[in-house]
Amino acid sequence: MPAEETLWIVLKDGCRLAARLWLPEGEGPAPAVLEYLPYRRRDRHRGDDAILHPGLAAAGYAAIRVDMRGSGDSDGTMDDEYTPQEWADANEVIAWIAAQHWCSGAVGLIGLSWSAFNALQIAATRPPALKAIVTTCGSDDRFADDMHYMGGALLNDNLQYGSTLFTWLAPPPDPEIVGERWRAMWLDRMNAISEPPAARWMRHADRDAYWQSGSVCEDYARIEVPVLAVGGWADGYTNAVHRLLSHLSGPRKGVIGPGGHAYSHVATPGPGFDFIGLAARWFDRWMKGVDNGVEAEPMLTAWMQDYEPPRPQYERRAGCWVAEAHWPSANVETRTFNLAADALRAEAGARFAASVKSPATVGLASGEWCPYGWGPDMPGDQREDDAGSACFDTAPLDEPLAILGRPEVKLVLTVDGPEAVLALRLNAVAPEGTSARVTYGLINLAHRDGFAHGKPLVPGSRIEVRVPLKVTGYRVPAGHRLRLAVSTQYWPLTMPLPVVATATIEQGSLALPVRRGEGPGAPDLGAPWSPPPLETDVIEAPARGRLVITHEVATGRATVEVVRNLGAIRIRETGLELRALGSETYSTVRDDPGEASSFAFRKAEFIRGDWQARIETRSMLTATATGWRLHAEYDAYDHGERIFAREWTIETPRAGMSGDGV
Incomplete structure (x- = not known):
């Protein structure tokens, strides 16, 4: 679709924002889909725009890309992400779009990463013309799930x-x-x-008012428009999909593929799917009133990953699509394993003492916090990291185990110093010893009592912590063992504390969300398609x-x-x-x-x-x-x-x- 290179949107204070517009074929006004971010429509983001917005236009939408205030060719300055000024400007932009002769008056938001965050944030401000959003690889909680902290631990990201x-x-x-x-x-x-x-x-460093601002989890009820939330298991932001499905009250749907931080029609590892077609169906239902039944399809569709030998880069992940009619799902039950001296087992065990003082190099097999799939950025074989960790293994599994959801670990432990970080990895260990990371979590023990205010540890004092691991969909084969590996370092994914800490674990448990049955059939998401690249x-x-x-x-x-x-x-072009x-x-x-x-x-x-x-x-x-x-x-x-x-x-x-x- 040919694009109009530059439109000027003049805000109430005189600031001019630069926009690029793709119009659909045919006469008459059409609903509009806006992507609103600072990543420069003329150059830095032009390649991403080329494989999304002409596709939306071909589906019958006026697709518009707006450079935020202070970015690209727009007026003004910018000093931070996700600000009230950003949202106020967006409300004016949406009203301007709705009033144009080429727009039917209905506006949707679509976004990846920054524009996925602000699609949720803008929806929470309730602009009247906004009718639906599609958010991909974004988060509802800026402290819990963004590139700054994980479990209160400072990420090198x-x-x-x-x-x-x-x-x-x-x-x-x-x-x-x-x-x-x-x-x-x-x-x-x-x-x-x-x-x-x-x-x-x-x-x-704490979850204060700075992080609460822009975290829509503070009040999910503020979002009333239908939400399609899309993610990938390799991405850093996948937890948000499950939370949005669990807490929003309006029409909502989640899709999680195997890919990294990218739109799902081009994400790697594959398989991808027809993201543009799915987004168009979502917008058709809520912006054009097309009775296409999208809201009756399963609430969650996810790629269930199969075990395969771990590699730092994949073209395609083994597995299959599964679906759940609702989320949380009655088809998923919690199975608890308890920590013993060197084991993970169903029955409760007596207290023990397992001490771990990890070398500062534990974590070299971690991969990136937020893989993009372009290079060697995925977690590799975990055996070297396991060697510097306290490991708790199950017996070989009698039958396959399908995990879908967010595991949680509880620990009772002591630490010999005033600060420490724990990394907890759930691995699938093959009979020959290969160790593949299924999921993981971090906890800065300064935040053992919550993230609102950190406090130092009292050396030797017994503490209890609950550590949610990342949401996952993973099928562990029969004959493999599950391993919970606990370390006091996870570098370079985290910036390490400048201390050598010893943690002594005395009790613990692992709660696994286990998918029991087959569930409804997964919808056909179609083959990945995109317009020609830039x-x-x-x-x-x-x-x-x-x-x-x-x-x-x-x-x-x-x-x-x-x-x-x-x-x-x-x-x-330029x-x-x-x-x-x-x-x-x-x-x-x-x-x-x-x-x-x-x-x-x-x-x-x-x-x-x-x-x-x-x-x-x-x-x-x-x-x-x-x-x-x-x-x-x-x-x-x-x-x-x-x-x-x-x-x-x-x-x-x-x-x-x-x-x-x-």
């Missing part, structure tokens, strides 16, 4: 994504669109950066994942090198050469996590004719005795001349270590 947003908060608009004022707009944007986003997020000349192919792991025998130092490239391309390149280096010492460091580099460059603009950022995270230290540098260049430079060194206390949480 906080630095890596913080570095990405740091770089893309303030790139220049395109001179072809805004004219000569592009340079002044660029300088205004850079001057508006108050601090690196990673530092802001670390300053909120026409580009590839200069450097996109790549993500852990490429090199090195060990220094003499010092015990381990280093993980990660590539984080969106790629370098020339976009034929004649623009875009370079979006990055990398990270994570380092730690086996017996001294206090030596750990995380470093991220990012570069964004825009070249066309005599226009050449470049941004480079560098971010280094280390630990202090009670906190984190972030050093960040931001440099901008016009034709190779540096026109802007700023650096920050910011220290923030860790959860429970601020002195006011005892």
Whole structure:
């Protein structure tokens, strides 16, 4: 579908937002579907737009992509994600769209990642013209399930994504669109950066008002429009699908495939499905009034993964589609296993003492917190990590075990210091010993009594913790064993605390959601389809994942090198050469996590004719005795001349270590 390259939406305060529009064939107004995010419709997100919005237009929708305030070619500045200004602007945008001659007055929202979050957030503000949303790889809880914390433990994704947003908060608009004022707009944007986003997020180490804002789980009743929630087992955000199905009261549906962080018609690992067709059916029902029966289909459709030898990258995951008419499902029952001295068994056991003091390198087989499926970013064979953990195994299973839902672990333990993080992995162990991660969870023990306010541990004091693991759909074959592995490190997925902690487990249990029967037949989701990809000349192919792991025998130092490239391309439609390149280096010492460091580099460059603009950022995270230290540098260049430079060194206390949480 041909697109109208630039429309201007003028907000009440005079701010102009840039939009791109695809209209369906035929005459007369049509319902509109909006995607609203800061990821630049002219370049950075143009490839994603090309494989989604023309498809929506072909399905009979006016598809519109709007650059948020301060991003792309829009006016203004931006300093953070998910703000009241973002939602207020969105309400004006939706009203503007509904009033256009090409719109029937009905508007839907669709989104992936950032735009999946704000689709939920905007729905909670109840704009009158909004009729339905489709949210993919997003979250209803910004503290529990985003790239900053997991179980209150600081993720290294906080630095890596913080570095990405740091770089893309303030790139220049395109001179072809805004004219000569592009340079002044660029300088205004850079001057508006108050601090690196990673530092802001670390300053909120508890689940405080900052995280509650924009977490629609605070009041699910605010969302009244029908919600289609889509995810992938490899993605970091899958927990939200089950919570939304469990807590929303209006029409809702969830689909979880095997893929990573991408729309499901292009996500890897496969198999994918016809995401555009599914979204169109959802919008048809609630925006066009088509009686297509989509609401009568099973509430949850999920890819049940079969065991296969673990690999850091898959093209396709073994398994099959299953469905549940409702969620929570009466077809899923809880089966409890109890921890014994070195076992996991159905009968309750006596107290025991299993101590674990993990090397700082446990976690090298973790994979990324949020895999994209583009490279080696999935969890591998867990045996090396198991060797540094306390492991509790079942006997070989007499029959296959189908897990669907969110397992939970309860532990009674003591710790010998004031702070510690536990990683809990549920693995499927094959008869020959291969160990595949089924799911996992983290807990920062400063948050053992909840996430509202962290407090230090009392060394040697007995504590009880409940740790939900990530939602999963996984079938463990007969003859395999289940293993619960508990470690006091999980690097480099987390930024390690600078302490060597010993945890002694005395009691525990694992509650597994076990799918008992076959359930209703899974609907046919169709073969994946998308419009043709964006026409580009590839200069450097996109790549993500852990490429090199090195060990220094003499010092015990381990280093993980990660590539984080969106790629370098020339976009034929606009004649623009875009370079979006990055990398990270994570380092730690086996017996001294206090030596750990995380470093991220990012570069964004825009070249066309005599226009050449470049941004480079560098971010280094280390630990202090009670906190984190972030050093960040931001440099901008016009034709190779540096026109802007700023650096920050910011220290923030860790959860429970601020002195006011005892």
